[in-house]
């Protein structure tokens with residue numbers, strides 16, 4: 236099947252989910268975004284719940300972020316020297332995430348997690364990484380094994396990931412400490428780190444069951460390994476203290492990204508000062524980047540923090556919208572006698588075409604009816620609602636969405652279910 240312009244753009248896209256392969260049909264081609272809306276080539280307006288897969292907590296065009304952008308560029312946008320504003324940004328991040336005693340800026344979530352893992356291996360002098368099926372940590376080699384989101388590496392031979400990498404990764408079931416113990420049995424002394432999304436947004440929305448994160452913390456400690464939280468989605472989505480603030484479990488290292496740049500590419504990794512000391516020039520472990528900590532993206536990240544700090548009311552507003560959407564979907568299902576669970580957590584809303592309670596792991600999430608989601612996606616699109624073109628993704632509500640947007644979405648859902656059938 237052809238996606239978009241494959242003649243020049245490989246696969247017709249820069250990130251496979253955008254090709255629409257998981258739902259079939261023509262990909263959505265966007266020409267503009269404004270507030271909570273996406274516009275296609277004909278100028279038609281859609282209520283957007285993709286929100287760039289997370290970064291757009293404030294919608295597409297918040298004036299406090301995108302106003303006077305040239306002010307941020309008067310002194311140049313990338314310098315190749317260290318500067319005071321990156322230090323100030325690091326201090327601000329640490330104020331909100333005290334576990335990040337030392338940190339370093341990079342340009343993407345992928346780089347942030349990849350770097351945290353290298354630091355963990357260097358610090359522990361061990362090779363093994365334990366990760367979870369259905370979590371997504373970016374597109375570097377080891378992260379892709381049984382990853383969620385739209386990463387598919389089932390065919391290892393064709394994936395470009397060498398067997399040498401696979402040998403040092405164990406993939407456990409989320410929310411299943413027994414599977415962690417089973418995989419680690421006999422390899423405890425090889426374990427460098429456990430990496431986890433403390434709240435998962437990449438196999439649909441999945442929350443940790445009671446004691447799961449505590450159990451990972453205990454195991455990391457017992458085996459002399461580190462615990463890494465991937466908060467690339469969750470930091471700022473769940474407030475200034477992120478998922479770690481909510482969970483009450485402190486990781487050794489954390490990766491953050493997405494929302495922090497207000498739509499521009501900046502991310503960070505960091506954690507315990509004694510661990511981060513392995514990084515050059517203090518230690519022997521290298522990470523770096525031409526655009527890392529560039530003054531333009533750093534200034535944008537300051538704008539994001541200014542906005543979040545000045546507007547505590549944004550979170551309850553998004554929660555009100557998310558609850559209205561989730562309750563509305565749940566009552567549509569109830570009226571139609573459909574056995575699907577709706578999960579909502581503040582600005583994230585999700586459901587699967589799968590009977591029973593909410594998914595707890597990737598086996599559950601994979602059991603959902605993909606064809607039905609594809610039909611639903613296209614029916615909603617015909618009613619000008621833009622959902623993520625993959626059931627592994629979630630709906631993101633932003634500060635720009637309105638009650639009317641939510642009500643229009645619910646009306647479109649009724650009409651879509653009428654067409655696709657129950």
Ligand SMILES: Cc1ncc(COP(=O)(O)O)c(C=O)c1O
Nearest residue numbers: 343344345371372373465467468
């Ligand atoms: C939890 C998580 N970690 C890491 C990444 C990778 O971030 P990026 O796409 O900025 O490389 C993503 C991207 O979706 C993510 O959701």
